[in-house]
Amino acid sequence: xxxxxxxxxxxxxxxxxxxxxxxxxxxxxxxxxxxxxxxxxxxxxxxxxxxxxxxxxxxxxxxxxx
Numbered sequence: 797x798x799x800x801x802x803x804x805x806x807x808x809x810x811x812x813x814x815x816x817x818x819x820x821x822x823x824x825x826x827x828x829x830x831x832x833x834x835x836x837x838x839x840x841x842x843x844x845x846x847x848x849x850x851x852x853x854x855x856x857x858x859x860x861x862x
Contacts, residue, residue: 815860818849824856831860 831837849855
C-alpha cells in the first residue's frame with residue numbers, strides 16, 4: 797500500500813494496535829526477528845516478554861504494540 801492510500805484509512809480508536817504472535821518458542825523468536833528485519837517493528841523492545849500461551853503445550857506468545 798502506498799502512503800496515498802494509507803491516508804484514506806480511518807485510524808479510528810487511537811489506542812495502539814496489537815499484533816499477537818503465538819507458536820513454539822523458536823517460531824515466535826524467528827517471527828520477532830523477521831518483523832525487525834522487515835522493519836515492521838523498529839525496535840525489539842516493542843514486543844512484550846515471551847510468556848507461555850494459556851492453550852496448547854509448548855506454545856508461547858508475545859505481543860507487538862504499535
